[in-house]
Amino acid sequence: MRDALGSVQSVLVLGGTSEIGLAIARALVAERVRTAILAGRDPEALGAAADGLRAAGASSVEVLRFDAADRSRHRETIDAAFDAHGDVDVVVLAFGLLGEQEELLAAPEAAADLVEVNFTGAVSALLAAAQRLRRQGHGTIVVLSSVAGERARRKNFVYGASKAGLDAFAQGLGDELAADGIDVLVVRPGMVRTKMTAHMDDAPFTTTPEKVAADVVAAIRRRDHTIWSPRILRLVMAVLRHLPRPLFRRLDL
Amino acid sequence: MAQLLSGWGRTAPSAADVRAPASGDELAALLRDPPARGVLARGLGRAYGDAAQNAGGAVVDMTALAGIEAFDEATGTVTVRAGTSLGDLIDHVLPRGWFPAVVPGTRHVTVGGAIAADIHGKNHHVDGAFCSHVDSMELLTPDGERRTLTPGEDAFAATAGGMGLTGIVLSATLRLRPAETDWMIVDTERASDLDDLLARMRSGDADHRYSVAWIDCLARGRALGRGVLMRGEHATRAALPEPREATALPGPRLAAPGWAPNGLLRPATVAAFNEVYFRAARTAQGHPERLAPYFFPLDAVRDWNRLYGSRGFLQYQCLVPFGAEDVLRAVIERLRAARAPSLLSVLKAMGPGRGLLSFPAPGWTLAMDLAAAPRLVAVLDELDELVAGVGGRVYLAKDSRLRPELLAAMYPELGRWESIRAGLDPAGVMRSDLARRIGLGG
Numbered sequence: 001m002r003d004a005l006g007s008v009q010s011v012l013v014l015g016g017t018s019e020i021g022l023a024i025a026r027a028l029v030a031e032r033v034r035t036a037i038l039a040g041r042d043p044e045a046l047g048a049a050a051d052g053l054r055a056a057g058a059s060s061v062e063v064l065r066f067d068a069a070d071r072s073r074h075r076e077t078i079d080a081a082f083d084a085h086g087d088v089d090v091v092v093l094a095f096g097l098l099g100e101q102e103e104l105l106a107a108p109e110a111a112a113d114l115v116e117v118n119f120t121g122a123v124s125a126l127l128a129a130a131q132r133l134r135r136q137g138h139g140t141i142v143v144l145s146s147v148a149g150e151r152a153r154r155k156n157f158v159y160g161a162s163k164a165g166l167d168a169f170a171q172g173l174g175d176e177l178a179a180d181g182i183d184v185l186v187v188r189p190g191m192v193r194t195k196m197t198a199h200m201d202d203a204p205f206t207t208t209p210e211k212v213a214a215d216v217v218a219a220i221r222r223r224d225h226t227i228w229s230p231r232i233l234r235l236v237m238a239v240l241r242h243l244p245r246p247l248f249r250r251l252d253l
Numbered sequence: 254m255a256q257l258l259s260g261w262g263r264t265a266p267s268a269a270d271v272r273a274p275a276s277g278d279e280l281a282a283l284l285r286d287p288p289a290r291g292v293l294a295r296g297l298g299r300a301y302g303d304a305a306q307n308a309g310g311a312v313v314d315m316t317a318l319a320g321i322e323a324f325d326e327a328t329g330t331v332t333v334r335a336g337t338s339l340g341d342l343i344d345h346v347l348p349r350g351w352f353p354a355v356v357p358g359t360r361h362v363t364v365g366g367a368i369a370a371d372i373h374g375k376n377h378h379v380d381g382a383f384c385s386h387v388d389s390m391e392l393l394t395p396d397g398e399r400r401t402l403t404p405g406e407d408a409f410a411a412t413a414g415g416m417g418l419t420g421i422v423l424s425a426t427l428r429l430r431p432a433e434t435d436w437m438i439v440d441t442e443r444a445s446d447l448d449d450l451l452a453r454m455r456s457g458d459a460d461h462r463y464s465v466a467w468i469d470c471l472a473r474g475r476a477l478g479r480g481v482l483m484r485g486e487h488a489t490r491a492a493l494p495e496p497r498e499a500t501a502l503p504g505p506r507l508a509a510p511g512w513a514p515n516g517l518l519r520p521a522t523v524a525a526f527n528e529v530y531f532r533a534a535r536t537a538q539g540h541p542e543r544l545a546p547y548f549f550p551l552d553a554v555r556d557w558n559r560l561y562g563s564r565g566f567l568q569y570q571c572l573v574p575f576g577a578e579d580v581l582r583a584v585i586e587r588l589r590a591a592r593a594p595s596l597l598s599v600l601k602a603m604g605p606g607r608g609l610l611s612f613p614a615p616g617w618t619l620a621m622d623l624a625a626a627p628r629l630v631a632v633l634d635e636l637d638e639l640v641a642g643v644g645g646r647v648y649l650a651k652d653s654r655l656r657p658e659l660l661a662a663m664y665p666e667l668g669r670w671e672s673i674r675a676g677l678d679p680a681g682v683m684r685s686d687l688a689r690r691i692g693l694g695g
Contacts (some may be wrong), residue, residue, distance in 0.1 A: 004264035004302055004567045004653030005630050009690070031630070032656065085307075087689060136290065137255070137309030138267040138686075162360035181268040181308070183259050221627050 001086065002138060007032040012081050014066060014125050016040035017051030019194040020144055021094025022049050023209035026056060027217045027230045028090065032042050034059045037081045037088070038097070039066035060085065066097045068121035074176070078128040082136070090220065091129045093122055093141045097159075098196045104110035104158045111158050118162035123169055130173060136247040140183040140220055147228065153253050174225050185219055187212070188237075189229045205230055222228045254676030258312060260465050262301040263565035264625050264653055267308030267686055269293075273317050277393065277423050280313060283395035284421070284682060287311065289404035292395075294421045296363030297338060300370065300567045301684035302653025304416055310684055313421065315365050321345055322424060329429035330388065335365030335422045340552075347544075352432035352487065354386035358599075361551050364421045370650035371611040373412030375463035375485075375548070378604045382613050384413035390425040395682035399423070404647035411673040413608030416649055418683045418694045419674055435544040436488035437463075442536045447478025447582055447643075451617070454482065454602050462486050463547075469527040470598040470621060471520060471589055478585055480600065481534040488541055502555065503545055508555040515562030518624055523594035551597075561563075561624050569633060570613060570648040573602065581617050584636050588621060591632045596623035609670040612648040629656075649687065657692040671695070 011028050013021040016038025025036050036058045037052050038046050046063040053061045062084065066077045082088055104111040112251050126141065133139035148156055151164030167186055174184030189193045189212045191203040215229040228234040240248070259266035270288065284292060290310030297316065298305055306312065315336035323332040327511040329351045333342055339353055340360030346352065355367075355374045362372065373382045380386070389403045392412060400420075402409040412419045440461070452465055458464045461484035468480040513520065536623035551557050558566070569588070573580045581600075588595065598621045606613035625630060637647065638660050646663035647655055661667050674694050681695060688694050 001267075001303065001308070002265050003690060004262060004565065004625055005627060005633075007630060007654065033289075095567050134268075135309055137269055137307075138265075179257070179268075180255060181266050219626070 002140070003185055006223065008140070008220065009033055009088045010085060010088050011092060012037045012039065012078075012088045012129070013092045013094055014039050014129070015055070015068070015093065015095025016063065016066070017042055017045040017049060018094035018096070018144075019196075019209045020082055020189070020192060020212050021092050023213035024092050024142065024216050025053060027210070027213040029053050029056045029058045031217065033087050036061045037064060037085060038062070039064040039077060039081065041065070041067050051150035059183075068117045068125065070222075071121060071124045074121075074124045074129045078125065078132060082132045088132070088139065089252070090140045090142060091133065091146070093126060094144050095121070095127075096144065099159055101156050101158060109159070113156060115162045115165075118159070119165040119169075122166050126170070126173060130177060130182070134177065134180050138181050140185060141173070141177075142187060142216055142220070142251075143167075143183045145186050145188050147169060147190050147233050147237050150188065151241050151248070154249075155253070171225075183223050183225070185216070185224055186226045187216055187219070187229060190233045190235065205236070206232055256609070258295070258306045259565070260300050260302045260305060260653065261298060261655055262625070263558060263561070264567060265303055265686070267303070267306050267311055268498055269307050271312050273314040275317060277318065277399070279632045280421060280423075281393055281397040281399070283311065284393060284395055285473040287682045291682050292421075293683060293685045294335075294365055294369075294417050296336065296366035297361045298368065299359060299362050300473060301651045303365075303690060304370070304650055304652075306686040307413060307684050308686050308689075315363060315421075318423065319363075326351075329431065330426060331429060332426045333364050334425055334577055335363060335368070337364050338362065338644045339364065339367065346429055347432060349434055350431060351429035351435055352427060354430045355379060355383040356548055358549065359552055361552065364425055364427070368413060368422050369415060369417040371606075371608045371613075372650070373603065373613050375465040375601065376611055378458050378464065379462050381604060382414075382607060382611055384575050384611070385430045385607055387413070387418060388426040388428060388612070390686045391423045393421040393423055394418065395420050395678040395680065400414045405671045408677060410607070410609050411670050411677070413668065414611035414654075415608065415674070416687060416693065418688055419677045420683060429460070430487075430542075432487045433490050434493060436493055437485040437542050437544055437547045438488045438539050439483060439485040439547060440538050440544045441534055441540070442482050443531065443534055444480050444482055446476055447578075447585070447652070448676065450478055450480050450482060450580060450600065457484065458602050462600060467530070468585065468599045468600050468619070469531050469597040470585060470595045471524045471527055477589075478582065479531065480532060483547075485498040485542070485547060487544075493541055506552060509557050509559040513560050513562050515564050516624070518561060518594060518596055520592050520594045524594065525598055565625045566622055567625055567653045568620055568622050568651040570618060570650070570651040571636070571640045571645055572614060572616050573640060573643055574614065574616040577645065578617070580639050580643050580645065581619060583639055584619055585634060587632055588623070591628060593623045593626070593629055593632065595623055596620045609666040609673070610649065610664055612646065612650070614646075616645065618648075620648075649691075652687070652691070655691055657690070660691050660693070
């Protein structure tokens with residue numbers, strides 16, 4: 001259960017090997033969380049991550065096989081997580097593909113696959129989780145969106161478009177679930193230094209999974225609905241969103 | 254229809270299916286066919302945290318199951334339905350010369366809630382807690398059967414202070430105390446620091462039925478723990494200057510606005526209030542005071558819990574055994590250092606407790622209202638460790654953030670309570686957010 005000061009006790013990470021997702025789980029275990037469920041595709045990597053959480057003090061850690069692209073099994077997997085562990089206070093939607101824009105533009109099937117995971121898979125997983133949270137009468141959903149969804153950029157608009165869809169869906173879901181006592185927190189990080197971005201140059205305000213995780217834990221406490229990480233990006237994106245197209249095109253960010 | 258419920262502190266709301274059964278039979282039917290996430294009774298919602306919430310399950314609004322079933326004016330014994338508020342009970346019995354043996358700091362609690370929390374009042378050091386004055390109670394056990402419980406039975410000891418997790422109390426027979434008037438005779442004295450205050454309580458509490466001290470939680474250094482000690486006794490007719498008859502209690506005079514901003518109660522405003530309050534208190538012996546403001550000062554302001562703003566507040570109420578006064582001092586000092594000002598901080602000496610999960614035990618209890626703020630997490634966790642370390646505890650009816658790891662250390666009879674509860678509720682029908690959060694009842 002969530003307590004009066006916003007501490008929570010259990011977490012389910014969808015995309016359990018995501019570096020940001022795991023950093024959030026670690027940050028929560030460093031506080032009150034004792035139950036963690038990591039759901040993802042790679043059993044070996046999940047096992048190692050689970051060991052890390054146990055070493056950090058979690059008393060009940062489980063790994064579940066979960067594939068964002070295999071929508072037919074979403075409900076079953078998420079139900080299994082809730083059935084085995086009683087209440088799940090926080091569900092983190094952390095899976096996502098970044099892709100290589102130029103390759104995606106050359107391979108429409110790959111682009112569609114990315115959208116399938118980042119958006120369609122997320123919609124299905126979020127609705128399955130929402131159903132269970134509604135039934136338990138409390139909970140928080142953390143959705144890892146991106147500033148890339150706030151304004152499409154030539155250099156990553158396939159990814160950006162998938163996150164824009166996810167972001168809009170998560171906002172609506174938050175409104176839908178508010179009356180049921182369920183919070184949806186939309187997290188919009190900038191560039192985060194992870195294996196997904198290792199080959200890229202640092203963008204301005206590049207951050208780390210640990211910093212994003214700290215922002216997320218604080219936002220869960222405050223019951224925020226939207227955060228930017230780092231916070232300055234809220235301002236930056238507000239400006240970028242309003243730049244006229246010709247100027248935005250010339251900047252070629 | 255799911256409804257969001259929270260406690261008096263307005264933190265951590267959860268959604269539940271709120272039912273308002275019109276009869277005990279209807280309630281029994283609900284217990285026999287419970288929803289998957291169980292059932293919990295709720296009274297007037299004065300528990301500060303999540304004790305009267307049951308996320309995803311059914312919450313029974315007990316306030317419709319109210320009323321006096323029998324009242325023996327000669328002996329002062331009353332049988333009252335569990336949903337009756339103590340205020341309504343007082344209105345019924347006080348004009349006839351009787352008063353509940355134990356009342357908390359508000360009259361807006363139900364008899365059922367008073368039993369579930371085994372509440373205490375300003376007379377605990379003399380009279381014990383609420384359930385020590387319960388002759389019998391009718392419990393709807395989680396299988397939907399009615400059982401009459403009397404003191405000495407296991408089920409009674411587990412239900413008194415059992416936080417509603419052994420079933421639903423339908424009615425109780427209470428022994429009242431004579432009260433000729435609705436006046437109190439009060440002795441007020443100021444204490445210059447914590448040692449002075451404790452010394453005055455040690456030496457004079459035995460001579461007073463009611464005793465409680467207000468503490469200036471922001472006083473520091475040599476004045477740490479300075480306070481105002483207020484002790485009293487029911488006034489007899491003869492003790493009052495003119496004949497005064499007992500009447501019903503007055504209603505609230507003020508209402509807190511719904512728009513109070515977060516941070517209204519900050520160190521500066523609370524320090525100013527405390528200074529005025531401390532200086533305004535005059536040492537006086539035997540002055541008459543109306544009963545309602547003496548027992549229920551905050552009831553004069555309706556919805557005063559809104560003063561803490563939308564983020565809500567919590568009450569940290571702990572008990573430390575006599576001899577562990579250094580922990581008491583540490584609690585006051587650390588909360589002051591954390592700039593967590595408390596508008597309402599009260600200290601009182603307690604006598605022995607009764608129920609297996611009842612809060613009272615011989616020692617000092619300190620209660621501090623605190624605006625909910627993330628910086629309190631670490632401070633209060635540390636204080637819990639200190640309190641548990643000397644054999645103390647926090648009050649479950651007030652709690653909203655205790656770590657489950659410390660529950661067994663704080664409540665040594667927990668194991669026995671768990672086994673009695675398992676016998677009464679093998680299917681785990683009675684559930685609450687508090688129970689889930691701290692791991693009560695499996």
